[in-house]
Amino acid sequence: MTNNNFTGNVWLQMLGRDEQSLNTGVGNVTFEPGARTKWHLHPAGQIILVTEGVGYYQEKGQPKKILYKGDVIKCPANVEHWHGASKDSYFVQIAVTDNKNGSVVWLHPVTEEEYHK
């Protein structure tokens, strides 16, 4: 997947067809080392299940967290955040999103300074 909501290479596989039939979307996302989302928010929140690799997660105004396989993150509704791979490792996550009021609002890129901080 190449689009301007991400920095670096990211692969997205939606799990299950006919995603509109339920309010809940589930997608498997793979980030190459250094790849990450833009800053964004979810109007009804998101749950991230870490399945492989080492990643980063940061909410606005909070320190960056390091994520490992088995970690579970709940992004509260409407809280700005970003996530992605660490600089030296691939990162694979399952994202569970409530789509009722729109699933995501994309904001600005994560700068190199923010990413490495």
Added chain:
Amino acid sequence: MTNNNFTGNVWLQMLGRDEQSLNTGVGNVTFEPGARTKWHLHPAGQIILVTEGVGYYQEKGQPKKILYKGDVIKCPANVEHWHGASKDSYFVQIAVTDNKNGSVVWLHPVTEEEYHK
């Protein structure tokens, strides 16, 4: 977990604390061989991600499906169904449920005849 919504031994681990903060619940469920849910339905549907073992899934009036690691099932809203382990294998699944209008309505047990059919 021992309660009368299941037949056999089942282990449930909710993923993440404070499940009420989002509308979406995520739980990891392990069924021993032969263990299964009662017939039930979800007012807003459910997504099942199979992570280990061999299981069964059946919607009312449909044939039983055999589930393997990597399979994804979408239970449509308000469709009666059951799921659980096959008779010879453990079965592990991640259940993703929209909890807005209540997460589950429990019905009657799956009989031995229904289970083995």
